[in-house]
Amino acid sequence: MKKELKLKVNGQPYDIFVKPKTLLVEALRDHLALTGTKRGCNSSSCGACTIMLNGMAVKSCSILALQANGAEIVTIEGLAKGTELSPLQKAFLDHGSYQCGFCTAGMLMATTALLTENPKPTKQEIKEGIDGNICRCTGYNSIIRAVTAVVKGEYKEAK
Amino acid sequence: MSEYSVIGKRVHRVDGPEKVTGSAKYTFDLVLPSMLYGKVLRSPHPHAKILKIDTRKAKRLVGVKAVVTGKDTLGRKQGIWRRFPELCDEEILCREKVRYIGDPVAAVAAIDEDTAEEALDLIDVEYEPLPAVFDPLEAIKEDAPQVHDGVELNININRHIEWGDVDEAFKKCDHIREDQFKCSSQAHVCMETHDAVVSYDYGGKMTVWTSTQSSYYIQRLMADMTGLREGDIRVIKPPTGGGFGSKFELDSAQFCAAILSMKLCKPVKIVLSREEEFTATKRRTPMYYFLKLGAKKDGTLLAKEARVITEGGAYTAMGATALYLTGFFSSFPYKYPNYRYDGYRVYTNTAVTSAMRGFGAPQSTFVGESQLDMMAEDLGIDPIEIRRKNGMTPNYEVPGQAFIQSCGLHQCLDKIEEHVKERGKLPPNHGIGVSAYGFMSGGIFNWFDTPYAFSAAVVRINIDGKVDLFTGACDIGQGSDTTLSMICAEELGVRLEDIRIHAADTGICPPDLGAWGSRETLMNGNAVKMAAADCKRQLLEFAAAKMAPNIVYDFEIKDRWVHLVDRPERGVSYFDIVKGAIRGKDGNAIMGRGHYTPHRKGMISPAYSFGVQAAEVAVDTETGRYKLLNVTTAHESGTVINPVGIEGQLEGAIMMAGGYGFCEDQPMDEGKILNPSIADYKLIRSLDMPETDILEIDTYEPEGPFGAKEAGEGLTNPTAGAIGNAVYKAVGVRINDLPITPEKVLKALKEKEKKKK
Numbered sequence: 001m002k003k004e005l006k007l008k009v010n011g012q013p014y015d016i017f018v019k020p021k022t023l024l025v026e027a028l029r030d031h032l033a034l035t036g037t038k039r040g041c042n043s044s045s046c047g048a049c050t051i052m053l054n055g056m057a058v059k060s061c062s063i064l065a066l067q068a069n070g071a072e073i074v075t076i077e078g079l080a081k082g083t084e085l086s087p088l089q090k091a092f093l094d095h096g097s098y099q100c101g102f103c104t105a106g107m108l109m110a111t112t113a114l115l116t117e118n119p120k121p122t123k124q125e126i127k128e129g130i131d132g133n134i135c136r137c138t139g140y141n142s143i144i145r146a147v148t149a150v151v152k153g154e155y156k157e158a159k
Numbered sequence: 160m161s162e163y164s165v166i167g168k169r170v171h172r173v174d175g176p177e178k179v180t181g182s183a184k185y186t187f188d189l190v191l192p193s194m195l196y197g198k199v200l201r202s203p204h205p206h207a208k209i210l211k212i213d214t215r216k217a218k219r220l221v222g223v224k225a226v227v228t229g230k231d232t233l234g235r236k237q238g239i240w241r242r243f244p245e246l247c248d249e250e251i252l253c254r255e256k257v258r259y260i261g262d263p264v265a266a267v268a269a270i271d272e273d274t275a276e277e278a279l280d281l282i283d284v285e286y287e288p289l290p291a292v293f294d295p296l297e298a299i300k301e302d303a304p305q306v307h308d309g310v311e312l313n314i315n316i317n318r319h320i321e322w323g324d325v326d327e328a329f330k331k332c333d334h335i336r337e338d339q340f341k342c343s344s345q346a347h348v349c350m351e352t353h354d355a356v357v358s359y360d361y362g363g364k365m366t367v368w369t370s371t372q373s374s375y376y377i378q379r380l381m382a383d384m385t386g387l388r389e390g391d392i393r394v395i396k397p398p399t400g401g402g403f404g405s406k407f408e409l410d411s412a413q414f415c416a417a418i419l420s421m422k423l424c425k426p427v428k429i430v431l432s433r434e435e436e437f438t439a440t441k442r443r444t445p446m447y448y449f450l451k452l453g454a455k456k457d458g459t460l461l462a463k464e465a466r467v468i469t470e471g472g473a474y475t476a477m478g479a480t481a482l483y484l485t486g487f488f489s490s491f492p493y494k495y496p497n498y499r500y501d502g503y504r505v506y507t508n509t510a511v512t513s514a515m516r517g518f519g520a521p522q523s524t525f526v527g528e529s530q531l532d533m534m535a536e537d538l539g540i541d542p543i544e545i546r547r548k549n550g551m552t553p554n555y556e557v558p559g560q561a562f563i564q565s566c567g568l569h570q571c572l573d574k575i576e577e578h579v580k581e582r583g584k585l586p587p588n589h590g591i592g593v594s595a596y597g598f599m600s601g602g603i604f605n606w607f608d609t610p611y612a613f614s615a616a617v618v619r620i621n622i623d624g625k626v627d628l629f630t631g632a633c634d635i636g637q638g639s640d641t642t643l644s645m646i647c648a649e650e651l652g653v654r655l656e657d658i659r660i661h662a663a664d665t666g667i668c669p670p671d672l673g674a675w676g677s678r679e680t681l682m683n684g685n686a687v688k689m690a691a692a693d694c695k696r697q698l699l700e701f702a703a704a705k706m707a708p709n710i711v712y713d714f715e716i717k718d719r720w721v722h723l724v725d726r727p728e729r730g731v732s733y734f735d736i737v738k739g740a741i742r743g744k745d746g747n748a749i750m751g752r753g754h755y756t757p758h759r760k761g762m763i764s765p766a767y768s769f770g771v772q773a774a775e776v777a778v779d780t781e782t783g784r785y786k787l788l789n790v791t792t793a794h795e796s797g798t799v800i801n802p803v804g805i806e807g808q809l810e811g812a813i814m815m816a817g818g819y820g821f822c823e824d825q826p827m828d829e830g831k832i833l834n835p836s837i838a839d840y841k842l843i844r845s846l847d848m849p850e851t852d853i854l855e856i857d858t859y860e861p862e863g864p865f866g867a868k869e870a871g872e873g874l875t876n877p878t879a880g881a882i883g884n885a886v887y888k889a890v891g892v893r894i895n896d897l898p899i900t901p902e903k904v905l906k907a908l909k910e911k912e913k914k915k916k
């Protein structure tokens with residue numbers, strides 16, 4: 001019944017067996033214990049489960065794990081280099097861009113994917129980049145300020 | 160060295176690194192060895208008798224470990240108004256009758272969620288549907304179905320507040336307005352749904368990990384419902400993904416997991432689905448509001464009368480408090496010499512209504528600020544001017560109710576007036592609406608019947624100078640862990656990184672009411688400050704003995720430097736003093752205790768915050784759609800402890816309170832909520848979020864720690880009213896029922912056109 005799934009997550013290859021109905025978010029959280037990725041709705045509406053799949057922001061509750069076979073995935077656990085936080089993570093800390101923190105992984109992955117694709121987004125493009133992600137605490141504007149600060153080069157990439 | 164060294168500084172939250180790296184472990188993430196997964200079966204009927212529950216088939220399913228119903232409980236009813244047994248009306252696992260769609264009837268524990276889900280389908284429940292009632296105006300009629308037996312006219316509770324001579328005062332008014340409003344419901348939409356892991360062991364002890372706003376409430380209520388002793392239940396709050404008023408009552412995830420775990424002596428985890436979160440947890444109280452307001456020609460408000468009927472839903476919950484607070488805050492923030500409030504909370508066969516950020520005050524502020532603008536227009540007075548003329552001032556007594564010490568309302572009005580003037584002449588169909596508000600810094604009421612101090616803290620200093628702070632305060636995202644750590648560091652004279660906070664674990668922290676009513680900065684802040692001061696006193700005793708200065712000098716600690724206040728260069732390192740002081744106490748770590756319970760502070764709260772907000776909208780008259788362009792808030796919350804925290808509270812409140820005015824709603828059909836998903840429940844996303852500007856006003860609250868007061872819930876009060884007033888300014892239509900949707904605006908525009916013709 002279970003099928004083989006090969007994934008590379010945060011640079012680490014995994015070879016696991018999952019049911020055909022297993023969602024990617026379930027594979028990450030329940031099989032690989034990467035619980036940084038959250039799950040807020042199961043209907044691709046809240047964005048808490050956003051990860052990067054082959055460089056693109058994807059809601060991991062919106063695809064089956066087996067559809068991601070062979071993919072390269074980055075989750076929130078893969079953003080820091082060793083103990084050095086990514087520019088966006090540092091900017092989120094400085095700007096208070098999180099409160100309860102439950103949407104934060106999704107927000108960081110959505111904005112990381114945005115800057116990978118478009119390193120100089122306008123404010124409108126930043127807003128569009130996180131429109132699929134709900135934050136019930138911050139009102140988004142502190143997140144937009146953090147991303148803007150990174151775009152302006154205020155934070156250096158870890159080596 | 161008198162300036163603060165920690166408070167007022169822009170710091171990283173103490174839980175920041177774990178939250179931005181995904182390493183924070185929420186209840187949602189917890190997995191224990193041999194843990195089982197639970198699911199809850201809920202009523203599909205709004206009102207029905209339970210004739211029979213057959214669980215045999217479900218129990219036979221491979222992987223199912225236990226199935227429980229109301230028969231497996233002690234059959235008790237619980238509620239958060241513990242002083243009033245008649246208001247403890249919720250069984251959680253219903254035995255004889257269900258009262259709303261979503262009322263729990265059974266729960267299953269199995270080896271995984273899929274199996275538990277499958278088992279739910281195998282439970283046969285035989286119901287006898289009963290006539291149901293959904294609208295409080297229907298439920299209050301003589302022949303309406305009875306939601307709870309013996310409750311006359313389904314009136315759950317009523318509240319009366321009065322001062323002055325209202326009827327006489329109306330006779331003296333030059334102008335009287337009577338208006339009706341309808342305030343909608345709202346879902347909290349915490350990003351982490353309600354969840355719990357409960358582990359009951361063979362030794363008879365229970366540990367509960369849960370997403371909560373009050374570990375102590377859950378501990379106490381769980382003890383009431385299970386018959387265990389309070390001390391045998393340890394409730395731990397891991398990082399919590401939002402609360403907003405939805406998470407301080409005992410809920411079905413916690414209780415069902417507990418009953419299942421007690422059957423099995425194994426840990427059981429229950430996570431509510433998003434649909435359950437929308438349909439079977441509490442929500443904001445919908446209210447019918449009838450307002451009468453009387454004024455003199457010059458705009459002096461002489462009398463106000465508010466009559467309110469609220470949709471209670473099936474049980475009492477915290478709705479009784481919301482009923483009281485909406486009545487009190489209907490008088491805010493103005494000096495009414497004569498005021499009367501009558502509120503009725505009515506049981507209905509709908510999902511339970513209760514607390515939500517602002518706690519009745521967003522409703523009263525929306526209706527009050529809308530009507531005040533209408534009154535100003537009738538009298539030909541500027542909206543800011545009428546607020547200035549009647550607004551509360553420092554050291555004002557709300558007759559027989561409350562004493563207001565600090566109050567920066569008038570400075571806030573000045574700032575917002577400047578802001579509106581600066582915007583100058585607006586383009587066509589643009590409008591700016593203002594709304595003034597106030598809120599409490601924690602409630603004084605004790606219907607929970609706690610025998611403990613409202614807040615308490617313990618501070619322990621270790622040999623290396625690291626400080627452990629123990630508090631029952633619950634950080635649900637609002638940042639109390641950071642704010643309280645800052646208060647502790649400031650009082651003790653150390654750095655923020657010297658503090659390690661241990662919060663909301665009943666096994667090690669003193670009991671505390673938790674995070675509701677915007678209470679933690681002031682109440683927990685005072686307790687923490689007292690505990691830190693206790694430690695400091697012990698350190699300074701040793702410092703005085705060691706340094707032996709002239710007796711006229713006294714000591715202080717700032718930034719880890721223990722010194723003479725008048726000669727700051729004469730001092731000793733904090734770390735050296737700690738080492739010596741511990742030696743001088745036979746090796747005992749330095750311990751300090753603090754507590755806070757408001758005494759002689761009136762009936763509502765020890766302190767109040769104030770503010771004025773201006774919302775700017777642009778209306779498309781073709782479609783009725785409008786954009787929230789900018790929301791500017793002049794706010795005063797006493798001394799600002801944590802500026803980054805306040806910005807976050809303010810901007811976040813605008814998302815939630817703006818949503819209340821703009822789009823959030825829970826339409827129902829025969830008690831069924833029609834939009835129980837995030838796809839269908841519209842809330843403000845980044846593209847709809849307005850610009851948010853903050854104008855800070857300096858005040859100092861004598862009752863608060865370092866002069867601080869609340870900065871959390873009050874910010875949810877003004878926005879719906881400001882939006883309503885802005886839409887009116889923009890296109891001349893007034894919407895009296897929330898939310899102010901494009902459909903309603905368009906309909907009103909068309910009616911206005913018709914009238915012109």
